[in-house]
Amino acid sequence: GEEIFLDSIAVEGKTVVLVKHGYDSTFTIPRGVKDFRLVKFFIENCENCIFTLEHHLITQHLEISHCKNITINVDAPLKTLQVDLCEDISIVYGTAFDFTDAKIFHAGVKTMVVAHTSAGKLHDASHEADYI
DSSP, rough: EEEEOOOTTTTTTEEEEEEOOOOOEEEOOOTTTOOOBOOOOESOOOEEEEEOOOBBBBTTEEESSSSSEEEEESSSSSSSSESSSSSEEEEEEEOOOOTTOOEEEESSSSEEEEETTTTTEEEEEOOOOOOO
């Protein structure tokens, strides 16, 4: 497993980032990176990974699809989280997270838990997948 910091140098100045086919790794978008403008973040086909979002996304939108056993630590403003066709997903919001207008949309997800570090488990969307 690797530990990867996705800062402005690692993403070569791009404003949209796609992490695809990550396995047994930890990815962090660190806070406080000067002149780092990230518009949107996508996670696809990853397994056994941890993602930590500390840096502000301009659209405040994160999309996850076709992933298994993923933890997303949210420590930055995030209004929309979209999770599709995934299994065993944990979303953990940091203590300073503001839930005003925050939304999670999901389809075809099997076992998703949403938690807040200070409040514990907020929602357990454990259910069988709703797709064929």
